[in-house]
Amino acid sequence: MNSFETKTVRDLAVEIPGATRVFEKAGIDYCCGGQRSLADACASAGVTVAEMMNSLEFAKSSPAPAEEPNFLCATLAEIIDHIVTTHHVFTKTELQRLRALIEKVHGVHGDNHPELAQLRSLFQSLSSELEPHMLKEEMVLFPYIVRLETATQHQQSVSAPPFVTVANPVRMMMLEHEAAGYLLEKMRKLTNDYNAPADACFSFKTLYEALPALEKDLHQHIHLENNILFPRAVEMEGELVV
Numbered sequence: 525m526n527s528f529e530t531k532t533v534r535d536l537a538v539e540i541p542g543a544t545r546v547f548e549k550a551g552i553d554y555c556c557g558g559q560r561s562l563a564d565a566c567a568s569a570g571v572t573v574a575e576m577m578n579s580l581e582f583a584k585s586s587p588a589p590a591e592e593p594n595f596l597c598a599t600l601a602e603i604i605d606h607i608v609t610t611h612h613v614f615t616k617t618e619l620q621r622l623r624a625l626i627e628k629v630h631g632v633h634g635d636n637h638p639e640l641a642q643l644r645s646l647f648q649s650l651s652s653e654l655e656p657h658m659l660k661e662e663m664v665l666f667p668y669i670v671r672l673e674t675a676t677q678h679q680q681s682v683s684a685p686p687f688v689t690v691a692n693p694v695r696m697m698m699l700e701h702e703a704a705g706y707l708l709e710k711m712r713k714l715t716n717d718y719n720a721p722a723d724a725c726f727s728f729k730t731l732y733e734a735l736p737a738l739e740k741d742l743h744q745h746i747h748l749e750n751n752i753l754f755p756r757a758v759e760m761e762g763e764l765v766v
């Protein structure tokens with residue numbers, strides 16, 4: 525058995541930067557559901573393990589694109605900076621833009637496409653989940669992780685945070701990621717994988733292109749937090765000088 529097959533999806537996503545693109549294309553959850561073995565994940569996604577292993581071997585030997593830096597060697601401060609300036613900025617901008625677009629499309633096509641009312645409601649829930657979530661990360665969790673790393677680099681201690689241990693907000697953020705992932709899944713099912721209907725106007729089509737792009741970015745964003753940043757922060761706190 526190839527060593528890939530028994531590894532978890534999370535481990536492969538962390539070890540092979542190009543693997544996240546391969547998983548995204550195959551519809552394999554590598555952010556919140558990354559603890560499954562590759563064999564299990566392939567069975568659920570209806571992909572053969574052999575095909576997936578070929579794609580992963582190819583990703584492993586191909587250079588990562590410029591927009592996918594290798595975060596295994598990055599400091600936690602660098603990872604946080606990337607998350608905030610790339611993923612948080614994109615998510616905030618898109619949530620705002622798509623909120624107006626979804627209203628417009630629902631207003632024009634809502635009578636003929638009742639699924640748009642449900643899509644609007646799911647999108648509102650997603651926004652209400654993500655906006656305060658990113659704020660909590662930027663205002664509370666990320667500054668603490670940066671302090672933690674600075675203290676570690678200087679072999680100093682760090683004052684106890686109000687949340688006692690970093691594991692507490694991390695657990696909360698991961699639960700919120702799961703909630704966002706659930707909403708994204710429902711949106712994808714509701715829209716038949718974002719297949720725009722035959723009578724869709726330009727705005728409708730634009731919406732059905734933008735939503736999967738937002739979903740893809742969120743998968744990468746959550747993967748960076750759940751699988752790289754958070755485990756390293758928890759480990760770092762455990763090794764800190766008291």
Ligand SMILES: [Fe+2]
Pocket residue numbers: 607612658661745749
């Ligand atoms: Fe985030």
Ligand SMILES: [Fe+2]
Pocket residue numbers: 657661697701746749
């Ligand atoms: Fe997050």
